[in-house]
Amino acid sequence: MKNYLIQNATIVDEQSKWNGKKVDILIENNFIKKIAENIIAPEDYQLINYTNLHVSPGFIDVRANGCEPGYEWKETLESLSKAAEKGGYTTVCLSPETNPFVSTASQIEYILQKAKNLPVKFMPVSGITKDGQGKELTEMFENFKAGTNLFFDGKKSISNSKLLALALQYANDFGGKIFHYAFDKNFSTSLTINEGISATKSGIKGTPAISEEIIVARDIHIVRHLNIPIHFAGISSKGSIDLIRAAKKEGLAITCDVHINNLFFDDSVIQNFDSNYKVLPPLREESNRVALLNAIVDDTIDAIASDHSPQNIELKKVEFDLAEYGTITIENTFSMAITALEKFCTLSKIVNKFTIGPSKVMGNESIKIEEGEKVCLTLYQPNQEIFPGAVPYSSLSSNTPFRGNIKLMGKIYQTIYS
Amino acid sequence: MSKKLSVKHLLGIKELCLDDIELIFETADTFKELINRPIKKVPSLRDITIANVFFENSTRTRLSFELAEKRLSADVLNFSASSSSVNKGETLIDTVNNILAMKVDMVVMRHPSAGAAKFLSQHINASVINAGDGTHEHPTQALLDAFSLREKFNSFKDLKVAIVGDILHSRVALSNIFCLQKLGAHVMVCGPSTLIPKYIKELNVEVSHNLEETLNWCDAANMLRIQLERQDVQYFPSIREYSSRFGLTQKKLDALKKEIVVLHPGPINRGVEISSDVADGKNSVILSQVENGVAIRMAAIYLLATGK
Numbered sequence: 001m002k003n004y005l006i007q008n009a010t011i012v013d014e015q016s017k018w019n020g021k022k023v024d025i026l027i028e029n030n031f032i033k034k035i036a037e038n039i040i041a042p043e044d045y046q047l048i049n050y051t052n053l054h055v056s057p058g059f060i061d062v063r064a065n066g067c068e069p070g071y072e073w074k075e076t077l078e079s080l081s082k083a084a085e086k087g088g089y090t091t092v093c094l095s096p097e098t099n100p101f102v103s104t105a106s107q108i109e110y111i112l113q114k115a116k117n118l119p120v121k122f123m124p125v126s127g128i129t130k131d132g133q134g135k136e137l138t139e140m141f142e143n144f145k146a147g148t149n150l151f152f153d154g155k156k157s158i159s160n161s162k163l164l165a166l167a168l169q170y171a172n173d174f175g176g177k178i179f180h181y182a183f184d185k186n187f188s189t190s191l192t193i194n195e196g197i198s199a200t201k202s203g204i205k206g207t208p209a210i211s212e213e214i215i216v217a218r219d220i221h222i223v224r225h226l227n228i229p230i231h232f233a234g235i236s237s238k239g240s241i242d243l244i245r246a247a248k249k250e251g252l253a254i255t256c257d258v259h260i261n262n263l264f265f266d267d268s269v270i271q272n273f274d275s276n277y278k279v280l281p282p283l284r285e286e287s288n289r290v291a292l293l294n295a296i297v298d299d300t301i302d303a304i305a306s307d308h309s310p311q312n313i314e315l316k317k318v319e320f321d322l323a324e325y326g327t328i329t330i331e332n333t334f335s336m337a338i339t340a341l342e343k344f345c346t347l348s349k350i351v352n353k354f355t356i357g358p359s360k361v362m363g364n365e366s367i368k369i370e371e372g373e374k375v376c377l378t379l380y381q382p383n384q385e386i387f388p389g390a391v392p393y394s395s396l397s398s399n400t401p402f403r404g405n406i407k408l409m410g411k412i413y414q415t416i417y418s
Numbered sequence: 419m420s421k422k423l424s425v426k427h428l429l430g431i432k433e434l435c436l437d438d439i440e441l442i443f444e445t446a447d448t449f450k451e452l453i454n455r456p457i458k459k460v461p462s463l464r465d466i467t468i469a470n471v472f473f474e475n476s477t478r479t480r481l482s483f484e485l486a487e488k489r490l491s492a493d494v495l496n497f498s499a500s501s502s503s504v505n506k507g508e509t510l511i512d513t514v515n516n517i518l519a520m521k522v523d524m525v526v527m528r529h530p531s532a533g534a535a536k537f538l539s540q541h542i543n544a545s546v547i548n549a550g551d552g553t554h555e556h557p558t559q560a561l562l563d564a565f566s567l568r569e570k571f572n573s574f575k576d577l578k579v580a581i582v583g584d585i586l587h588s589r590v591a592l593s594n595i596f597c598l599q600k601l602g603a604h605v606m607v608c609g610p611s612t613l614i615p616k617y618i619k620e621l622n623v624e625v626s627h628n629l630e631e632t633l634n635w636c637d638a639a640n641m642l643r644i645q646l647e648r649q650d651v652q653y654f655p656s657i658r659e660y661s662s663r664f665g666l667t668q669k670k671l672d673a674l675k676k677e678i679v680v681l682h683p684g685p686i687n688r689g690v691e692i693s694s695d696v697a698d699g700k701n702s703v704i705l706s707q708v709e710n711g712v713a714i715r716m717a718a719i720y721l722l723a724t725g726k
Contacts, residue, residue, distance in 0.1 A: 189650050197620040201432070203532040203554025203592050206615070273533030317541075318509060319531035321552070 003028045004416065005041040006048045006379070009055040012351045016369045019348060025055065027375050030418035035371055050413050052383060056351045057367040058090025058376035058417050060358035062179075062257050063233060064308035064330050066092075066122065068114065070099025074310040075396050077111070080330070081118040082394040087306070087330045088354075088378040088412040091121040093362070097154035101131045103138045105146035112147050119417065123362070125150040128167045128178060132156045137163075140171050149363060152179035152233060155280050155325075157215055159184070165222050172228045177363050179233045180219060182240065183281070187211035191321045194282040198267045204321075209237035209284060216240045220247045220254065229253035231361050234307060236262045236281035238291035245300040255361045256300070258292050259307040260333045264340045265289070269401075275316045275323030276401040279307070297345045302357040304350075306333040310397030328395045332388045332402060334380070338410035347382055354378075377416045384411040422725040427539045427546040428718050430555035431596035439600060443565055445717035446710070453489060453712060463492040466723050468524045469517045472498045472549070473510075476528050478684055478708065479549050479559070483526050486715035492723075495522060510534065511541045518544055524723060527551075545722045553589050553648065559683050560593035562714040564601060566707045567638055570679050574601035580632045582608045582664060583642030583691050586615055587649060590642060590683045595621055608632040609664060612653040629664050630673070638679040641666050641691045661690050668695040679703055 006025040011018040024039040025032060041047055061084065067075035075083075077094075084092050094111060096102035102111070108124045115122035126143035130136045132153040140151060151171055158164040158180065168178050188207040193199050195206030216232060220243060223230050235241065235256045247254050259279070267283040277283060295301040309326025316323050329336070334354060341350050359366035367376045390404035402408075423438050431439075452460060468487045472480055480496070487494045497517060514525055525542070527535055528549040535548035535555075550556040564574075571577055579598050585591045585607045598605050599622065606624035607614055619625055626632045633639060644660065654660050666680065680692070680701045688694045697704060 195616060197617045200615045200617045200621065201592075203552060203589055205553070205586065206617075208616075273536050314509070317511070319529065319537055320533040321531045 003042075003045045004048055005039060005045045006053070006055060008049060009053045009379070011369050012054050012056045012348050013355070013369045014348050014352055015356060015366060018369060025369070027416065030375050032369065032371055032373050032375055035369070048379065050379065050381060052381045053413070054347070054380050054382055055369065056378050056380070057355045057369055058415055059088045059334060059354040059378050060091040060362070061089050061306045061308070061330065061333070062093050062303050062358045062361055063095055063259075063305040064092050065097060065310060065326070066094040066111075067310055068098060069110070073396065074312055077115050077118060077122060079394060079396045080308070081115075081120040081122070083308070083328070083330050084120045085415055086394050086412060087332065088334050088380055088415060089120060089330065090376050090378065090415050090417040091123060092330075093123040093125050093150060095154055096125050096127045096132065096152060101127055101154070103127045103130045105139065105142040108143050108146035108148055121417070123150065124148045125152045125179070127151070128153045128158065129163070134158045134160060134163065137167055137170065140167070140176055141174055144174050144176055149176050150179060151176055153181070155181045155183070155234075157181050157183040157185065161218060161222065164219070165226060168222065168226055168228045168230060175363060177229070177231060177361070179231045181233045182212045182215035182219065182235070184211045184214050192280060192282055193270055193278070194267045194284045196267055196285050198271050202271050202273070207282065209239055209288065212237050212281060213239040213243060216243050220244075220252065223247070223252050223254060227253075229255070232256035234259045234262070234281050234305065235301065236284055236288065236292070238288045241291050241295045241300055245295070245298070248300060255302040257303040257305045257361065258295070258301050259305050260329050260336045261307065261327060263289065263292050263296070263304065264336045273320040274401065275318070275320055276327055276399055278320065278323055278325055279309070279327060280325045293341060293344045296341060296353060297349065301353065303361050304333065304337050304353040306330040308395075310395055311399045312397060313399070316399045327400045328393060328397050329400070331393055331395065332408060334412060335386055335388070335408040335410040338382055339408045342409060375416055375418050379413040379416070381411045381413065383409060385409060386411050423721050426722070427535070428557055428722060429535045429539060429546065429548045431557050431560050431593045431600065432555065434557070434600070436600050439561065439564070439597065442561055442714065442717045442721065443568060445721055446565055446713040449489070449716040449720070450710065450713035453716075459489050459491060461491045462720060463487070463490040463723050466524065467493040467495065467522045468526060468719065469495040469497060469522045471514060471517065471525055471527045473527070473529045474550070476549070478711070479528065482708070482711040483549060483715050486712050486719055489712065490716055490720060492719070495520075510538060514538060514542055518542060524719065547718060547722065550589050553587050555593045556589040557593050558711070558715050558718055559590050560597040561718070562707055562711040563594055563640060563681055563683065564597050565710045565714055566681060566703050567679065569706065570703065571637065574598065574603045577603040577638070578606065578636045579603050580606045580608055580636035580639045581642060582629065582632060582639055582666070584613045584644045585609055585618065585642070586613045586653070587645035588642050594640060595623055606632055606635055610654050610660070629666070630670065633670060633674055633678065636678060638681060639666065640681040640683070642683065643685065643687055643691060657690055665689070665691055665693065666696050667693040668699060671696060671701060677701060681707060684708070
């Protein structure tokens with residue numbers, strides 16, 4: 001790795017004493033050697049000097065689909081690493097929803113092996129239950145030993161309350177973290193679109209937000225009963241936010257994340273039947289979206305996830321109800337967040353949801369921008385306009401409504417990660 | 419006729435303006451008169467080929483479109499597939515583009531997916547007429563329903579129309595609501611709560627769960643069929659109980675202190691949502707609706723084919 005001198009950079013890191021300061025950062029042998037104003041560049045150091053440069057700890061994504069193994073035509077870990085780098089990420093947690101579903105230690109090892117030389121740190125995530133079927137627990141401790149402390153059944157909610165309680169207890173013994181997608185599928189049909197006026201106008205039956213809230217409420221009771229933490233993946237409704245806010249206030253060990261699409265879009269966009277707005281959890285009414293934005297501000301939400309979900313065009317360019325869910329987001333997540341949140345909170349709060357928040361959710365210490373720390377940085381310009389999709393994406397898929405026609409704020413310059 | 423529709427496709431009533439609806443009615447007046455003459459055919463669309471592509475079972479709508487096309491001297495191609503295109507391994511766009519490659523000018527499509535007609539219109543170079551897309555819209559049905567009401571009432575202003583039955587699973591209900599409201603009528607939907615979308619009030623319709631109350635309110639009642647094939651769970655306990663609560667009988671009509679017009683988009687389930695004596699009685703315009711369907715479809719096809 002080269003040695004660098006980053007010049008005139010505003011540090012955005014709530015945990016750093018340099019937060020908000022405009023300084024130079026000297027990087028030597030993978031470590032931050034020095035932070036000060038006007039450092040004289042030693043010879044052979046690469047100078048980094050961008051317009052209105054901001055620097056934060058490397059971004060962490062708590063959820064993206066790597067699609068490998070099993071769906072390599074949609075994405076590979078290599079293509080995802082390039083897309084993630086473009087999005088400013090240095091660490092990405094991989095959803096277990098590959099083919100086969102990640103259930104065993106050998107699968108964890110396979111992913112780590114595949115990912116070891118890539119420029120992004122990939123964190124495999126194990127299923128809670130075998131094949132995400134919600135019936136039998138995976139060998140969680142074996143999977144933990146193989147290299148992950150994160151357990152998630154993907155977008156399959158565990159309907160059996162006792163099984164979820166057992167998983168929480170068992171994983172907690174060795175510091176395993178349970179991520180849970182809250183969804184009572186009995187409220188849905190084969191097509192999951194938010195129940196609201198947009199669905200009604202579109203002739204779609206709609207799935208009410210209580211399909212999520214009822215499981216959030218149940219899980220909070222389980223957490224209170226066991227006194228063991230849980231993380232809610234992809235919260236989408238005001239009702240869930242109200243429940244989680246109250247539970248946090250009560251002192252329960254609950255964290256949650258939101259998918260960027262739910263922060264950025266409301267459900268009115270589905271009326272055009274564009275399958276690039278078909279995501280899980282579904283986009284909800286503006287009032288829910290505003291509740292999510294406010295939940296970032298008051299820290300009810302801990303992390304913003306890309307939920308990057310590549311799909312080949314054949315699975316998207318079909319009738320709306322037959323199309324697969326999901327969009328590619330990882331290259332634009334931070335810019336979407338800045339654009340959605342700029343009137344709601346400070347930049348350092350947004351950055352928190354890409355750095356400190358995700359670290360907490362994963363049970364890790366967060367990386368700080370301080371002298372002596374290992375280098376793991378994201379360099380960006382928060383005020384620059386971009387039009388994503390105007391140039392080709394690095395993802396192998398192109399399922400996104402951003403086709404060069406939507407303006408976002410915030411441009412990622414690069415990451416520096418050892 | 420020099421006036422044109424504001425749209426290139428007939429995807430839903432949602433996309434039409436009042437002028438479009440009135441133009442279709444005026445055109446349909448002419449065609450209705452025509453189809454009652456001894457020679458029922460005009461050479462208007464002699465150079466036009468129309469494909470009727472039906473991905474869902476249909477008898478009356480398909481026949482009505484086919485007849486409308488033939489009365490206009492268009493060449494007609496019929497394609498039906500009971501299963502969806504994806505199950506056959508071919509995409510909807512490919513299926514239709516293959517038909518279009520045989521130099522077809524217009525596609526009339528029925529499809530089980532909401533939004534399918536709109537989706538198709540965005541990806542092919544031909545006019546699309548939506549003959550029903552899932553539980554979304556069925557614009558020609560709404561137009562013929564309104565056209566039939568227009569023959570019975572002088573004006574839509576302050577006309578009160580009730581739509582009774584399985585609103586949740588009905589494409590006819592949504593198109594009727596949009597159409598009647600654009601014409602200036604008031605709409606009430608009536609049925610058990612389980613079959614009425616929770617947010618439908620936001621479309622400015624009245625909601626009732628009592629048939630007698632609804633009949634007293636309305637000038638006309640459109641009785642919808644229970645769409646058992648679309649119901650994923652049990653939305654009401656039994657047909658017997660449904661029928662006693664929401665079935666329209668002569669006794670219920672006789673209890674009113676006024677006459678109302680009774681419509682039904684068909685096919686009717688005699689003894690369920692409507693009793694035989696009502697279906698065949700003096701209040702019913704069910705067979706006029708069928709006749710008007712041909713005139714309305716002729717008008718829609720003619721205006722789209724000649725309005726380019």
